[in-house]
Amino acid sequence: MPLSEFALIERYFRDLGARRDTRIGVGDDGAVLAVPPGQEVVAVVDTLVEGVHFPAGTAARSIGHRALAVNLSDLAAMGATPAWALLALTLPRADEAWLAEFTAGFAALARAHDVQLVGGDTTAGPLTITVQALGLLPRGTALLRGGGQAGDLVFVTGTPGDAAGGLALLQERMRARPDAAANSLDALRDRFLFPTPRCATGARLRGVASACIDISDGLAGDLAKLAAASGCGARVDVTQLPLSAALLAVAGRAAAEHFALTGGDDYELCFTVPAQAPLPDGLACTAIGQLVEGRGLTVCRGGSVIDFSHSGFDHFAN
Ligand code: ADP
Ligand code: MG
Secondary structure: OOOOHHHHHHHHHOOOOOOOOEEEOEOEOOOEEOOOOOEEEEEEEEEEEEOOOEOOOOOHHHHHHHHHHHHHHHHHHHOOEEEEEEEEEEEOOOOHHHHHHHHHHHHHHHHHOOOEEEEEEEEEOOOEEEEEEEEEEEOOOOOOHHHOOOOOEEEEEOOOOHHHHHHHHHOOOOOOOOOOOHHHHHHHHHHHHOOOOOHHHHHHOOOOOOEEEEOOOOHHHHHHHHHHHOOOEEEEEHHHOOOOHHHHHHHOHHHHHHHHHHOOOOOOEEEEEOOOOOOOOOOOEEEEEEEEOOOOEEEEEOOEEEOOOOOOOOOOOO
16 A cells, blocks of 8 residues: 555654754644754755756665755855755655665765754655755854955865766766776765765864855856855866866876866865965865956966866756
């Protein structure tokens, strides 16, 4: 017998995380959440549509992970510490094996970040997952895109390009170099299927970064957005890009640079810091360039400017 909507919610979504500051979670008409004194709430929402944000047939565990991860990444970019999530799930059918895997992926990441699922909505239709996440930070400390100034150094976390390389492998748009090891291919696919939101880094950047954005549509496009919001331009040196050994092995240097600059789905942070300000110890990031007077993004190799189309992914382009 197919699962009723009520039974489905009870079985999969009622007990996903627990927090002391949750007054009322799943089960009532709305959630009631206590905001600690002196703190502010940061609210984000993101939708994943099958065939648009992930290939049809992607493992349900990855979909559950990514649906939460993309939201936690937005919170990280604001410097907020995740606290609560709401899940609007549209499913073609109540497939229990799929739901168990989806929930396992969602719950593992939620547990790792002390996030409680406090509400949502469940409907039938084409597979679409919308997650809203709520995070906390001390009043007035949110990291914004628009706080950068010419002269600030530009940093990026992790190794951008891996997720786009992984997606290209999953979609068979890229053939790996013949000498690439199987575990390099697995590593790239994993970066697409199970991205790591940089929440701890985002929180440590409060009071340090002048501006911050997360990389969902490609480093070049997202850095251009940060620069535009900050009223300046940006200059990046491709020789400083932190390319992973796996991406270099699988794609070669030229394609790796292209993935790193234009590929989406990394969910790394790109942020700026005033040139004289010290970075906190142990922050895993790489300096890749600088904000400059003027507008737009300039890409260089060593001293010389190279031609580079840097449009990020745009749902309504072409
Ligand atoms: P209502 O009709 O008042 O919107 P629902 O019957 O849709 O309530 O939902 C009952 C409860 O279950 C609510 O607390 C709602 O937030 C929660 N809920 C429904 N779907 C989900 C879901 N996919 N994930 C988490 N909570 C959910
Ligand atoms: Mg109601």
